[in-house]
Amino acid sequence: MDLIANHISHRFGALAVLDDVSFTVRAGEVVAIVGPSGCGKSTLLSILGGLLQPSRGRAEWRGAPPPGSLNPLTFVFQDFALLPWCTVEENVEFPLLHTGLDLAERREVIDDALRRTGLSDFRGTYPKQLSGGMRQRVGIARALAVRPAILLMDEPLSALDSQTRELLMEDFVRLLGGGAMGAVYVTHNLEEAVRLADRIVVLSRRPGKVREVVSIPLTRSERGDVTAREKLLALQSDLWSLIRKEAIDAEREVQHA
């Protein structure tokens, strides 16, 4: 299943946030969206996931979702968005309650999602008892439970410490490695973008336009090699030089706002 940003523009009142953004996320592909602060990355993701109506243009999908997919476009949120009154198991079960699955089927799906995210021993735990990294794992388990075609990830690691980020990044590489599931990965962290994405969409400062689309010339499995590190660093450096000036301008603009 492909996800298409078709000439999307958006305004919040008088403030133009996105301007004619178009690109396609092909089935199984991971596309990172980077750009200076306030360029509309998260707004674009909300539009792609159907949580926000664009002022102009459309978010479209093409092709069939994978068999058994209960929610083809599924978000992983920056702030985890876990129900604090529900246990880990209940949080993962939450999106399944209205899908027509019976109890036994739900239990099977939940067990699988918890196993894949290493949460099997925490099923009766409440979110407040978990670390940030474990909470995000619950968010990922909940997303996996509905068998998405494309994960929409809005800075999923930005609220976490660097060690936890590294561990979860390894999980993302593993989960997205098979190519069965695509992702749109919004981040301000260029290292995360070059490690995970097949292509990187670079947005300009507000109103965000597609400034460049950069393909990563390495498979994700190749990116773990020592020799690949240099290439990735060079790519990261190129991306930074694309963004740097606008990032400085955007920062000044925010400070003056």
Place this chain on the structure above:
Amino acid sequence: MLDRAENQKGSPPADRDTAPRLVAFRGAGFTPKAGRTSGWIALALVIGFWQLAGSAGWINPLFLPPPSAIAVAITKLAVSGALWHHLSWSIMRIGTGWILGTIAGIIVGFAIGLSSLARGVGITFISALFPIPKIALLPLLILWLGIGEQPKIATIALGVFFSTAISVYSGVDAVPRNLIRMAQSFNVPFHAIVRRVIWPGALPSILSGFRITASVALLLVVSAEMIGAEFGIGAFVLQAGNLMQTDQLLAGVVILSLFGLAVGRLINFLETRLLHWR
């Protein structure tokens, strides 16, 4: 540079600068903790002093009878059955009025929290009517509903309704929007979002509202019973005051206090059971 400057001004000699000095602790205070026993000890001391003042004749018992006289009055009321008779009338009025007001308040509060139309209309009405002392409406309600139980119950229900509606829509407003967006992103239907996200998210505010409405109901039942009732704790307190039976009057006040405490305990219990996740 700074050290040299200090020495030039005749500050402490050099050996004091090199000797280690303890960093003064500055983090004390601003963390009050309620001791488990201190409150009860203070209460016992006040009651003890009050009893001493009454027994020693420092206070005229007609104006302030000692605690022992109040205890005797409560015992007599309990044995004669008058206490239960008055209490049952008050509880019936509070219970009926509170339940009616709470149900209406929850429905209207949710409507205001979830619907733009209801919000536009409801908040205007609530802002205009909430500040009116509800007991002032009792004569009007008597005209409308007669002199039976209905106007008293309606007064309590009105008082409870406004506070409940406000706490419910405030609670709905306080539910983190990211949780609602999360549920929407999984195509969870509207009714399920209300039941599984908004209701539990608003519950802390709703239970805090219950604590306020319980006090409002108690206040209004006493006021309403003082204005127009033969039975009930409010009527009993008023009759005792008219007959200068201050021990009976204070017995009624103590019973009201105990009733309020019992309701507070019940709400604490509900909070412990329903909000254990906090």
